[in-house]
Amino acid sequence: MATQRVNITLDPKVYEEFCRIAGKKGIRVSTWINAQMIEFIEEEKVIEEYRRKKRSE
Structure with a gap:
């Protein structure tokens, strides 16, 4: 899997x-952000599919 480096701004x-x-749990920022982004994408896809079905009714 290829990775891409990006800069983000966080409250210190x-x-x-x-x-x-x-x-303490062995979690790195990049790992956590990646997991959150995947979760967000999956949720948005579900919402988009629901809206498409709603429009076609």
Whole structure:
């Protein structure tokens, strides 16, 4: 799988707190963001499909 590097802007306090909590569980920021993006995409696809079905009724 190819990866792409991107820059993101985070609130420093939020980032520090995330790192403190996630570090104990072995979670990295990039892994967590990737999982959240996949979840978001899946949810949006479900919503789009629902809207398409609703329009065709």
